[in-house]
Amino acid sequence: MDYIKEKLITIGRPQAELVKKLQKEYGDKVIQEVTLDQVFSGMRGVVSLLTCTSKLDPEEGIRFRGYSIPELREKLPKLKEDGEPLPEGLFYLMLLGELPSHDDVKFLSQNWAERAKNIPPHVFNVIDSVPKSAHPMIQFNVAILAMSTESHFRRAFLAGLDKKEYWDPMYEGVMDLISRLPIIAAYIYRRVFHNEQYIDPDPSLDWAGNLAHMMGFDSEEVKRLMRLYMVIHADHEGGNVSAHTTHLVGSALSNPYYSFSAGMNGLAGPLHGMANQNVMHWLEKMMDELGTDSPTTEQVREFAKKTLDSGNVIPGYGHAVLRKTDPRFTVQLDFANKYIPDAPLIKLVKQVYEVVPEILVQTGKVKNPWPNVDAISGSLLSSYGITEYPVYTMLFGVSRALGVLTQLIWDRIYGLPIERPKSQTLDWFMEKVGFK
Numbered sequence: 001m002d003y004i005k006e007k008l009i010t011i012g013r014p015q016a017e018l019v020k021k022l023q024k025e026y027g028d029k030v031i032q033e034v035t036l037d038q039v040f041s042g043m044r045g046v047v048s049l050l051t052c053t054s055k056l057d058p059e060e061g062i063r064f065r066g067y068s069i070p071e072l073r074e075k076l077p078k079l080k081e082d083g084e085p086l087p088e089g090l091f092y093l094m095l096l097g098e099l100p101s102h103d104d105v106k107f108l109s110q111n112w113a114e115r116a117k118n119i120p121p122h123v124f125n126v127i128d129s130v131p132k133s134a135h136p137m138i139q140f141n142v143a144i145l146a147m148s149t150e151s152h153f154r155r156a157f158l159a160g161l162d163k164k165e166y167w168d169p170m171y172e173g174v175m176d177l178i179s180r181l182p183i184i185a186a187y188i189y190r191r192v193f194h195n196e197q198y199i200d201p202d203p204s205l206d207w208a209g210n211l212a213h214m215m216g217f218d219s220e221e222v223k224r225l226m227r228l229y230m231v232i233h234a235d236h237e238g239g240n241v242s243a244h245t246t247h248l249v250g251s252a253l254s255n256p257y258y259s260f261s262a263g264m265n266g267l268a269g270p271l272h273g274m275a276n277q278n279v280m281h282w283l284e285k286m287m288d289e290l291g292t293d294s295p296t297t298e299q300v301r302e303f304a305k306k307t308l309d310s311g312n313v314i315p316g317y318g319h320a321v322l323r324k325t326d327p328r329f330t331v332q333l334d335f336a337n338k339y340i341p342d343a344p345l346i347k348l349v350k351q352v353y354e355v356v357p358e359i360l361v362q363t364g365k366v367k368n369p370w371p372n373v374d375a376i377s378g379s380l381l382s383s384y385g386i387t388e389y390p391v392y393t394m395l396f397g398v399s400r401a402l403g404v405l406t407q408l409i410w411d412r413i414y415g416l417p418i419e420r421p422k423s424q425t426l427d428w429f430m431e432k433v434g435f436k
């Protein structure tokens, strides 16, 4: 057993006991009242999930096991003093609830590089059988499903493993899956956009650095950006579509591949992870229609208004929980201001930021007029040469694996049951509220 796994269960067993005790002794305590409005507006604010990896504050943004993004950038191990933290360190923090050392992070980089060596050939055959024109998220997802032939969890379940031990094969599957996603994503990227000129992994590199390398970007600058991208997209507490779906499907004791694949189908929706690609389409359409790469701020304002008037959302703006500018947006803007202050796309992102919040406020209905993570991530990638928009959501997905799959291990440590909320008919709701 590797030492991280040993540490996990040493921490996990008492936590699982605590959850059981809490439920047994306080199970009948009322924690919240739910209004009809909450049910009809997508369960906003309804507390119904136990998530340990991260927590989202509407004003302050995401905290991973209590640490904000600026704190993580300071405290998580980096390869170089002026670099970005390694996503391996964030995984360690989310899994074990404590900050890793340099050695812990090195162990994970090496462990994942080793595990990534054994992707079965049929996974690549499955990708190759899908047309290249299919969206990368389709190719990514069929590959994830195809990898489930390797599921430790399914094998252990069929062999009759005691359910208290389910966390163990789940951990193994999650580690395998996370280790392999960069190879899969880079394969799809090179297949679709670089004429199948594949690049072998370099096992001496870190997980995100290796992804940049296999995509064909070997500069330290792109690797640094990739590390940042992989850290900030990793988790956003439990109720967002990709996290909730992964957890829900996992609650049926589906293996990590099935569960994560389900989450990725949710990430591919335009109101969730696909927004990063749609922001780029929106900016491109603006430049096309205006016939210039550098529109005036007034032109940007008019274009945004036109988008709203035509009944469309402005991608990259708004959020179901956040009520301030997303710190994941801010950290990317700081990064751009530091390293590529003159990039034309970043200038455009800033112009949009200048005018869109005010326009959204004027609608009188948008609860959060501020930018989210997707408002800038594509422009940043594009400014560094990763210009192929359709891969942006897939890269988001590679990162999201870190959080949602860590939580899946914890779900099995806690021994959480199959999820089954209650639904009601319209008549029931009408009667309940006394509708006449």
Ligand code: FCX
Binding pocket: 240, 270, 271, 272, 273, 275, 308, 312, 313, 314, 315, 316, 317, 318, 319, 320, 321, 360, 365, 366, 367, 368, 372, 373, 374
């Ligand atoms: N542009 C135009 N209208 C918007 C808007 C936007 N950016 N954001 C919200 N609205 C509208 C909603 O469509 C809704 O209109 P309706 O009453 O006519 O149906 C109204 O404002 C109230 O919605 P609100 O409560 O503020 O927002 P929701 O919680 O329902 O939705 C999302 C949140 C994120 C889905 C919404 O703000 C949106 O569609 N944004 C654009 C897409 C986007 O950027 N998604 C990425 C989000 C996130 F960061 C991620 O998951 O990656």
